[in-house]
Amino acid sequence: METQNQELESLKQQLKQQEKLASLGMLSAGIAHEIQNPLNFVINFSKMSDKLLKDLTEVVEDNEDKLEDADREEIEDIVADLKENMAKIVEHGERAISIIQGILLVSRGKEGEFIPSNIGRITKEYVWLSYHAMRANNKNFNIAIHEDYQADIPMIMVIPQDISRAVLNVANNACYSVWKKAQDTDGNYAPSMDVKVSYDGKDVRIMIKDNGVGMSEEVKKRLYDNFFTTKPIGKGTGLGMGITRDIIENHHHGRIELDTKEGEYACFTFIIPARLK
Numbered sequence: 001m002e003t004q005n006q007e008l009e010s011l012k013q014q015l016k017q018q019e020k021l022a023s024l025g026m027l028s029a030g031i032a033h034e035i036q037n038p039l040n041f042v043i044n045f046s047k048m049s050d051k052l053l054k055d056l057t058e059v060v061e062d063n064e065d066k067l068e069d070a071d072r073e074e075i076e077d078i079v080a081d082l083k084e085n086m087a088k089i090v091e092h093g094e095r096a097i098s099i100i101q102g103i104l105l106v107s108r109g110k111e112g113e114f115i116p117s118n119i120g121r122i123t124k125e126y127v128w129l130s131y132h133a134m135r136a137n138n139k140n141f142n143i144a145i146h147e148d149y150q151a152d153i154p155m156i157m158v159i160p161q162d163i164s165r166a167v168l169n170v171a172n173n174a175c176y177s178v179w180k181k182a183q184d185t186d187g188n189y190a191p192s193m194d195v196k197v198s199y200d201g202k203d204v205r206i207m208i209k210d211n212g213v214g215m216s217e218e219v220k221k222r223l224y225d226n227f228f229t230t231k232p233i234g235k236g237t238g239l240g241m242g243i244t245r246d247i248i249e250n251h252h253h254g255r256i257e258l259d260t261k262e263g264e265y266a267c268f269t270f271i272i273p274a275r276l277k
């Protein structure tokens with residue numbers, strides 16, 4: 001009776017957490033979707049303004065003889081500056097769009113399908129997505145990313161949006177960790193992340209190592225617990241590693257290896273048995 005009650009209680013807890021997860025996913029997908037439209041406006045109007053500047057340049061050229069040299073030069077300088085500004089707006093707007101699309105991809109609720117996927121490309125894309133998202137929020141954030149993608153890895157059967165999500169979670173944690181360490185140390189610290197994807201004919205390995213704050217025994221023990229976070233409110237949900245483990249171990253029958261030294265580094269490796277098409 002006692003154990004039955006306990007089981008029931010733990011089932012209830014699990015359900016509650018799943019509900020929270022699902023609503024969190026839907027919320028972020030909803031927000032991402034809403035932001036996409038105004039962002040598209042920003043980008044399209046910048047492109048239109050760029051065309052208008054071309055028209056303006058033509059008008060100035062047609063009327064060259066009516067303008068003082070100094071005036072003409074000033075107009076040309078201003079037009080050149082405006083063009084540069086427009087290009088910046090488009091470039092950064094598109095970056096924001098790609099971040100939004102990443103969010104939409106990872107927060108989409110439906111069960112994914114196994115399809116032949118390029119693991120190196122997915123890893124690269126989501127490591128950089130994480131980098132850009134971090135940069136967008138912290139102007140002074142920087143990190144050297146060293147990448148090593150083994151050539152000619154065959155297409156592997158995975159659920160691509162799941163693998164993206166797992167890579168994004170671990171890369172986000174890595175970025176945060178080096179950022180945290182940079183806040184707490186002075187000058188000489190050089191934040192870095194090593195990314196390596198390899199295939200030995202049997203397993204695919206995705207390794208992401210950061211030289212950030214690392215983990216204590218205490219943190220290591222609770223790492224995969226849902227809602228366990230050492231981040232301040234608003235920065236962490238404590239869901240990332242639980243989701244990541246579910247993806248790698250349950251969905252892909254792989255395992256996660258962790259090597260870490262407190263204050264020095266953390267290295268996560270996803271080891272996934274490769275199923276070829």
Ligand SMILES: Nc1ncnc2c1ncn2[C@@H]1O[C@H](COP(=O)(O)OP(=O)(O)O)[C@@H](O)[C@H]1O
Binds near residue numbers: 210213238
């Ligand atoms: N690369 C890392 N370096 C140091 N600590 C980490 C790293 N990855 C995860 N952690 C620790 O594990 C905790 C849980 O991670 P996670 O489940 O992704 O949740 P969140 O990122 O929302 O805190 C983090 O708060 C942090 O304490």
Ligand SMILES: [Mg+2]
Binds near residue numbers: 169172173239240
């Ligand atoms: Mg996380």
